[in-house]
Amino acid sequence: MSQQINLFNPRFLKQKNYFSAAALAGVLGVVLLGALAAGMVAKQRAAALEAQAAVVKGELAQSETRKTAALTELAPRQRSATVQQELDQAEAENRALLGVSAILDKGEFGNTRGYSAYFKAFARSRVNGLWLTGVQIVGAGNEIGLQGRTLQASLLPGYLGGLSREPVLKGTSFGHLEMNQPKPAAAVPGAPALSAAAPGGEGASSAPAVAPYIEFRLQAMPAGAKAEAP
Structure with missing residues (x-):
């Protein structure tokens, strides 16, 4: 009977070395390249972030400047005495x-427009045979006094009617009227005496001559006053 002896031992087989120096060097090279690439990317991102931060910082500084200027303008100012x-x-x-x-x-x-309108009204209302010798206007025309002469007393109503149609005298009432015959002038020593002719032209009277006109005085009535009879 034969007996077989197995002389094969796996330990004696040639082992393959998967972690050789070349392989490790290749792996390290790949890792280094990856690290360098990652570092460059990170550096670029950091530079971009720094630039963005600088822009934001500049804008913030400008905002602070504007804020300071606004606060300065809004600050209460001291009043100038002048x-x-x-x-x-x-x-x-x-x-x-x-x-x-x-x-x-x-x-x-009183009257702030002057009295020219009154004198123009008196001039427009003139009547032949009647004339004024004095005019008195007080204040704003509420008190008006007229002095004059007329050859006939019958001319006065027409004269007053003309005055009442003047706009500046509208509403003015001449309620006080005085009329009188002037007194004869006193004889002057050494001067010939004036005498009135007797009826029919016969002879002369020793009485002084009477003035050929009548003097009158008109006074405007204040509001609410009662008219006086002449």
Whole structure:
């Protein structure tokens, strides 16, 4: 009987070395290249972030500058004494002008338009045989006095009618009328005496001559006054 002996031992087989120096070098090279690439990418991103941060920082600085300027402008300023005095003076002048305007509107200051319109009205209302010798106007025309002469008393109503049609005298009532014959002038020593001719032209009277006109006086009535009979 034969016996077989197995002399094969796996330990004696040639082993393959998968982690050789070349393989390790290749792996390390790949790792280094990856690390370098990652570092470059990170560096670029960091540079971009730094640039963005610089822009934001500049904008923030500008905002702070604008904020400071706005706060400076909005800060309460101290009033100038000169400006305050000018303002007070302007307000005082304005109040004075308003007061004057109120007085003028009420007519308390009298006639502010002058009296030329009254004299023009008197001139337009003239009547032949009647003339004025004096005019008195007080205040805003509420008191008007007229003195004059007329050859005939019958001319006065027509003259008053003409005055009543004048716009400036509208509403004015001449309620007081006085009429009188002038007194004869006193004889002057050494001068010839004036005498009135007797009826029929016969002889002369020793009485002084009578003036050939009648003097009259008109006075405008204040509001609410009662007319006086002549």
